[in-house]
Structures are given as C-alpha cells and as structure tokens.
C-alpha cells in the first residue's frame with residue numbers, strides 16, 4: 214500500500230518536530246518545512262533523509278516561509294510531482310511574542326506585523342495552497358491554534374491571532390463540506406518547547422510529544438470520522 218504523504222510547516226523544532234517523529238514512526242512519508250535550513254536538515258537526517266530529495270520515499274526538507282505564497286504553492290506542486298500525492302497537512306508554523314496595548318512592556322509594534330502574518334496569513338495561505346491537492350486524496354488538514362484562541366489573554370495580540378485560527382478552521386471546514394477533506398483545529402495549552410516566558414515558567418506544561426500524540430490520533434481516524442477540534446491542556450490548567 215502507498216504510504217501517505219504528510220506536509221508539516223514549522224517542523225524543525227517544538228510541536229512540529231514532535232509530530233514529525235511520531236508520523237515517521239507511523240509510516241508517513243514526510244515533507245518538513247521551516248525558514249531555517251540547519252535544524253530542518255538535521256531532523257530530516259534523523260528521520261531517514263537519504264539524499265538531496267529524500268529518495269523516492271524519504272524525507273523532503275524545504276525552507277519555506279509560510280507567508281510566501283509563491284514558495285508554498287510551488288512546494289505543493291513539487292510534492293505532487295515527486296510523491297504523486299498529498300494526504301495530510303499540519304499547518305503548525307507560528308510565533309509568539311508578548312504584547313501590551315498600553316505599551317506596558319512586550320514587543321514593540323514594529324514586531325506585530327510578523328506575528329499576525331505568520332500566525333494568520335500563514336495558515337490561510339497553507340490551506341489555499343494545499344486544499345486542491347487534499348481534495349484529490351480526500352485528505353486531512355490540521356491547523357495548530359491554541360487554547361489562547363478560545364480564552365481571553367489580557368493584552369495579547371498572540372491570543373487574537375489564535376482566535377483568528379479558530380475562525381479560519383471553521384471557515385475552511387465549512388467550505389470542505391462534501392469534498393471528503395477533513396479539517397481539525399488543534400488547540401494545545403502551554404507546551405514546553407524551550408521558549409516559555411519567565412512569567413509562566415511555573416505553570417503546568419505539556420511536552421511536545423503529548424500534542425503530537427493528539428495530532429496522530431486525529432490523522433489516524435477512518436475516513437468517515439472527522440475530528441473537528443482537539444483541545445489538549447496540561448492537567449491543572451483551565452485557561
């Protein structure tokens with residue numbers, strides 16, 4: 214049987230890398246993307262990259278910024294050409310910075326543009342690039358939101374971007390009706406990916422692999438089962 218092809222954005226570390234490790238173990242043929250080549254190629258090598266294009270069945274690693282439409286759409290075309298199909302996408306790339314709308318600390322407004330573009334425009338473009346290919350395979354799109362996209366975080370533009378991902382997933386899910394494409398909104402709570410701000414250092418935390426297990430659960434369901442939302446929190450945390 215042909216092994217399914219899975220594209221993960223933001224795959225070089227954190228939750229994306231944990232999903233890649235679990236998906237590799239589950240038999241997916243992987244396409245891994247991030248902006249920085251080094252860690253991405255290291256992970257691809259760990260997971261079985263065996264040449265400049267990962268061989269016929271190996272791991273493809275590509276530096277693609279999710280805010281770059283030309284690069285994203287070109288990547289999907291390349292995947293279909295080299296692998297013959299695209300079965301699933303985890304639109305996971307995202308960034309987080311602290312903000313205050315009074316300017317009481319946090320990132321300066323000059324940095325807000327990248328936050329919004331990466332977290333909102335990025336998954337929207339990823340969906341637009343991948344959905345025609347996913348329709349051909351009756352595939353699966355997973356969007357990484359956050360529990361910050363379902364609760365209030367004072368002064369947080371990051372939270373607002375994740376509310377946008379919540380809306381995006383619902384809009385895409387509605388448009389996918391009748392296509393056979395499944396859409397999952399993944400909303401993890403605080404996850405220890407190495408960049409938790411000091412103010413939250415003592416809060417309960419998930420491991421990236423805990424979140425990856427939830428993604429593989431959704432991907433592993435039979436075609437008639439549509440896991441539309443997954444909320445996974447560290448125990449003891451209600452936000």
Ligand SMILES: NC(=O)c1ccc[n+]([C@@H]2O[C@H](COP(=O)([O-])OP(=O)(O)OC[C@H]3O[C@@H](n4cnc5c(N)ncnc54)[C@H](OP(=O)(O)O)[C@@H]3O)[C@@H](O)[C@H]2O)c1
Nearest residue numbers: 223224225227228247248249278279306307359403404406
């Ligand atoms: N950690 C948490 O507590 C938590 C909780 C809920 C939801 N989330 C969400 O989960 C996702 C992954 O978070 P994480 O904590 O694993 O993050 P992370 O460890 O910082 O990894 C982020 C990944 O995204 C890539 N990336 C960032 N900007 C990109 C861009 N413009 N284009 C392409 N790739 C880009 C990074 O590589 P490059 O920098 O090389 O591009 C990296 O591979 C994000 O959407 C985040 O909002 C995280």
